Amino acid sequence: MAEEDRRAPAAVVFDALGLDYERAFAGSAPHRASLGRLLELLAPGSRVLDVGSGTGRPTAQILGEAGHRVLGIDVSPVMVDVAARQVPEAEFRLADIRDTPLAEASFDAVCAYFSLLQMSRAEQKAVVAKLARTVRPGGLVALATVPLDVEGVEAVFMGQPVRVTSFSAAAFTALVTEAGLSVLAEEQTLFTPDHPEAGPEPHLFLLARREAD
Numbered sequence: 001m002a003e004e005d006r007r008a009p010a011a012v013v014f015d016a017l018g019l020d021y022e023r024a025f026a027g028s029a030p031h032r033a034s035l036g037r038l039l040e041l042l043a044p045g046s047r048v049l050d051v052g053s054g055t056g057r058p059t060a061q062i063l064g065e066a067g068h069r070v071l072g073i074d075v076s077p078v079m080v081d082v083a084a085r086q087v088p089e090a091e092f093r094l095a096d097i098r099d100t101p102l103a104e105a106s107f108d109a110v111c112a113y114f115s116l117l118q119m120s121r122a123e124q125k126a127v128v129a130k131l132a133r134t135v136r137p138g139g140l141v142a143l144a145t146v147p148l149d150v151e152g153v154e155a156v157f158m159g160q161p162v163r164v165t166s167f168s169a170a171a172f173t174a175l176v177t178e179a180g181l182s183v184l185a186e187e188q189t190l191f192t193p194d195h196p197e198a199g200p201e202p203h204l205f206l207l208a209r210r211e212a213d
């Protein structure tokens with residue numbers, strides 16, 4: 001009998017995708033524009049947490065090359081290995097954000113680009129609230145998601161079976177503000193990943209600031 005796979009569902013998908021994910025998504029101009037908006041507001045040498053850091057590119061690499069101290073965490077061992085090899089200027093650790101304790105106000109900024117989509121709605125809300133507490137008052141939170149009003153929908157993503165949960169753009173923005181964050185910038189686009197099995201998908205990028213205490 002096959003041994004039970006105890007990995008988190010996201011780890012199973014992203015262990016299988018590895019660098020294919022980067023090839024399909026790293027060309028996203030709106031993703032780089034979102035990083036540009038974050039970079040404009042970061043003080044030199046800021047401490048940044050990248051949640052669901054994937055292959056490390058483009059997020060950790062661009063922030064690291066700009067001189068910021070980046071810690072990436074990811075639930076996929078393959079992604080952590082790839083990122084550590086590709087982006088030596090950042091640090092990467094294997095961790096599930098849902099059960100990783102993070103000290104209050106311990107980062108100047110937190111990023112989470114497309115890393116919430118395999119969590120339940122309650123988990124996504126709890127994670128955004130946790131990230132809001134993890135940045136210092138006045139600190140920045142950069143988020144990206146696929147803004148669709150879906151819950152537990154089975155889909156095929158780049159050839160991998162996935163179960164996806166998300167929110168409409170309005171509902172996602174509302175949960176961000178409910179977490180004590182003020183939205184500074186919002187961009188919605190349609191992006192077609194560079195992959196034969198991919199079609200256009202909506203992307204939402206938010207840059208928010210933790211309100212001062």
Ligand SMILES: C[S@@+](CC[C@H](N)C(=O)[O-])C[C@H]1O[C@@H](n2cnc3c(N)ncnc32)[C@H](O)[C@@H]1O
Nearest residue numbers: 010014052053054074075076096097113114115
């Ligand atoms: C769609 S990829 C995005 C990667 C990267 N943020 C980017 O935009 O290029 C999502 C990443 O989040 C990671 N991830 C998903 N759920 C996670 C969790 N609960 N804790 C930590 N990482 C998670 C996945 O393993 C994957 O590497």
